[in-house]
Amino acid sequence: MNEILPWFRRRRVLRAAAAWMAGGGFAAALAQQRGNVVELRGDVLLNGQRLRPEQFIQTGDAVRTGPDAHVVFVIGNAAFQLRQNTAVKIERGDTLHTVSLLDVATGAVAAVWGPGHARQIVTPTLSATVRGTGTYVEVRPQEKLRSYFCNCYGAIELATGRERTLSKAEYHQSFWAEPAPVNGRLLTPARAMAHTDEEMEFLAQLVGEPTAWQVAGRRGNRDGSGAIGPGR
Template sequence: MSHLLDGRSATELQWLTRRETLVGAAAWLAGWPAGPLAAPGRSNIVTLIGEALLNGERLRRGDFIQAGDRLETGDASMLVFTLGDAAFHLRQRTRLTLDRGRSVHLVSALRLLTGGLVSVWGRRETARLVQTPALTIGIRGTGVYTEAREDGRTYFCNCYGRVELKAGATRLLSQSDYHQAVWAEPGQPAGQRLRPAGMINHTDEELEFLAGLLRLRTRWQELGRKGVRDGRGYMPEQAEQPHPAASRRLD
């Protein structure tokens, strides 16, 4: 299936086909027979293409990324890693801070300053946050794509699961089986900063890959079918349902 792109290059969505990704992922999975927490102290970097910085220093493949760290990817670069019950893929030119939870293995919040991030999260009682300059997302177990634009806007897709969104005075609850997307636009009036969006700049395969690293499955894998690729977040029998950003807000 062709990908809808908006401000991103096709190569950024084709990383799964690169030899470095396939070899790195196979080697990494072979070392985690009982899941990501089975071998404490081992590097949690699945694959690194190009260059990235860890707390301002060059990131190396044997390093261990932990909560509290700062990450930055360079041009034509990408980074995939796991941390606790979550898996992350940073696109090129991305700056990210991992806020620490109860330990160095638990992230309480991600602060995405610029760039694109695909992430899959295991379910927990306490919500974790993904924050950009324009949007705050509360997550309890889901797969999402977040992109912080240089113009101040944020593109966000709740690929599956349940999340709470807040942009200024605008709040909404998103429940998705298959990609429910919004634009967060700080230049709009305080109560109107979220609007519906289509599915752009990420793929099903990326979410499936990250979920597989955690021994999880996406919602559409569990159901054995995919939904309508229109950004509304529904399976075919629900396709006529309105997008929550267009119909209901939690004010």
């Protein structure tokens, strides 16, 4: 019965998250020289070697997940969930534990970024500058590396080719970053898809940052517009 639940609702994940938060989060893990992996399932490689649950993922590292694998980890005030068949490189910022750039070569990544300096997410077809926000990105090799990007909440600067836009969202504003123009555009609107509010809330909890809809006490309709719904 447990195996049909979403990953973020499985008992082992909830126990791991509770232990992470009770243990003081990232700062305590760093001070106590514990790992920053909250949840690990399946074959995950860290710099080409099998990742162990007690290890520490840091900036400068490359992480790759295999089929039916995923990993959840926290670096500084940012939490990440890499789904199966995903490959990322985590670039270093001002310090070893400050992410400056997340390079997503393929696969899918959900992330919550706490407030602070500007950071970047890049894919083969998109560049996004983020601060305090939640994001979900997919790179689809079967569609010529077409990228899907969702600004789950916050303000994000998006760029692809010569196109630029500022996305401001309270509730899931979504885009396709096309490998070739569609009706003359490389950045086209999309519906919110492939990730849930509960996933983002789970990641936000790991860094002590509520989502915009949790603060507002209401949600939108997931049409990709970024608008939150009216109060009840």
